[in-house]
Amino acid sequence: MxxxxxxxxxxxxxxxxxxxxxxxxxxxxxxxxxxxxxxxxxxxxxxxxxxxxxxxxxxxxxxxxxxxxxxxxxxxxxxxxxxxxxxxxxxxxxxxxxxxxxxxxxxxxxxxxxxxxxxxxxxxxxxxxxxxxxxxxxxxxxxxxxxxxxxxxxxxxxxxxxxxxxxAGGDTGAGWVPVDQAKWNAQLAQFRAMTPAPVPADNVRVPEFNATCTYSHSKPDDPIVFPGLAGASHMHSFFGNKGTDAFTTTQSLLGNTATSCTPAKDLSAYWIPTLYDRGAAVEPEGMIVYYGSRLPDTTATVPFPQGFRMISGDARSQVATPAGSPNQFWCAGAGGEIGRSADGNWPICAPTAKLTYQLVFPDCWDGKNLDSPDHKSHVAFTYDGKCSGAYPVAIPNVSFVFTYPTTGASGALSLASGMASSIHGDFFNAWDNDALGHRVKDCIIQRAKCNSAGTF
Structure with missing residues (x-):
């Protein structure tokens, strides 16, 4: 009917x-x-x-x-x-x-x-x-x-x-960027040959590992959306690779070993729009990048190829996000949310709580492209617990969890991209292949909770 x-x-x-x-x-x-x-x-x-x-x-x-x-x-x-x-x-x-x-x-x-x-x-x-x-x-x-x-x-x-x-576009970051099949096949062969580490009997059986990052720097740059165009973007807060700017490439990330993340072998770049309180920037006190899986069968999961990139969220979204709206900022800590901002779009947190957000990325890949013209079309969220069809490759389910040293009580918060609904994030992979491969093999495939060091 x-x-x-x-x-x-x-x-x-x-x-x-x-x-x-x-x-x-x-x-x-x-x-x-x-x-x-x-x-x-x-x-x-x-x-x-x-x-x-x-x-x-x-x-x-x-x-x-x-x-x-x-x-x-x-x-x-x-x-x-x-x-x-x-x-x-x-x-x-x-x-x-x-x-x-x-x-x-x-x-x-x-x-x-x-x-x-x-x-x-x-x-x-x-x-x-x-x-x-x-x-x-x-x-x-x-x-x-x-x-x-x-x-x-x-x-x-x-x-x-x-x-x-x-x-089909060029391979400069503005279009489709095909994966180098020879390199990808070699990375997969190395990954599949890895012997998984034994999981302790008392381990929490959750498919997960993480990178723990501190704030690195801010620039009005976006090397995924506006490659080579310094100052073309709104202001972003960067985590991870300390050399990230408008001219960042896979090679530049791998060549710069300075990172604000643990482990040191994660040279990836992560960024989000900068938060402002009455016009003054409020930088997150930290970000945890979780790598996990939402699939009932995690055994098909493979690591990201080097140079893989994607975006989650929509910087153009400018809609109200009152209490109860999906994908909203929330208050982490004792007391939680005690009110809303004057426009209703931001929570006001108790003095013992802090403004927090969790941004989730797609977990299925087309297996062919490191990037796509809109930086989203090469990936998709699983809707039935499987990766199939145009997106047959299961990749780690990335999520950013970032916390700000503010309760939001001043009631004048905004993002560099606009309203709270415009929150979004970028991921540009530059993990060491061996380090990433062992974490996927040990933690995700075995459904075992691991720490930032990749151990149980």
Missing amino acids: RRHPLSLYTLLTGALAVILAAALSLTVTAESARAATTTVRAESYAAQSGVVLEATADTGGGQNAAYLANGDWLRFDHVDLGPAGRLTLSARVASDGGTGSLELRTGSLTGPLLGVIQLAPTGGWQTWVTRSTDVTTHPTGAQTVFAVLRSASPDNFANLNWLSFTG
Whole structure:
């Protein structure tokens, strides 16, 4: 049965959705334009059949196309598919039941098939994931694109928030960066030949190890998003490799042995937007980078290749995050949260507690690229406890946990990227292969809790 279109969420956030929808009817951001990515919001259709719009709980707000069933379709005009070459088709989707597919066709409902994206339950009608597929040939330039839903069931089975079309870019950090297969195969062979260390009988059986880091430095640089462009970004607080700046590369990270993290063999770079209190920077007193696994079967997990990079979060998200919102800042310590800031977006902590955030990264990889044009399309979050399809490789589930020496009581907090909802983080891997491999083998695959030294 089809759900009633006027959900409580729609009623409560409809006004915000109207504002955001007008601003986001067709979005090609400055970053994505550099990266040859065209992103089309679902609500920007030129024509449709069977579609109802509702306010979305997805990052960035706006509206999603809801209650989609077999045969429903949306038409988008003037979609730039770019020049000839590989093209990644991605759809931001949510589903509470049913399986099917999303056909993308050009010209008409029965026109040439551009590609097919497989759809499956995500865990909820507002639990959003990105599904992707690659095509090697496609029409070029501006096209009329039809998104057609297919399912063996007559019931609605999917919601759609946006589509993106990403062409192959250069290997300078702004596009697809293919992994060196020879080096990757050698790293995998070394990893698979490792003998796991015996786990003590009293060990806590949690698949986890960590790097414990202190604040290193701040710069308005981002070597993943704006490589080689010093000062092009908002201010970031850096952890780990002390040489990180706009010109950072894999080679420069491996060549600079000064790090603010333990262990010393982790030369990776980690960064987040700087926090401000009434215009004064508040640097975290520390960050713990956890490497773990959310998979029921951890044995397929492999280390990151050197030079791997990814981003979690969205610097463009500027939406309210009142108490109870997902992915919000919280108070760690005795007393916890005792109030909210004047705008409701930040917790006020007890004097014995401190402002904290945990940022979680995707845990499945396409196995082909160290980076992608949007720095996210080469990775995905597992939605069913497995890594499969376009993202078959299980990688450690990275999360940043950072704590600030403030209770937030002044009520004038902001991020360099804007509102609290814009929190995001970058990871640029430069672990020593042997050190990382042993930790994955000993701690994650054996489901054993390890410390920063990689021991039990």
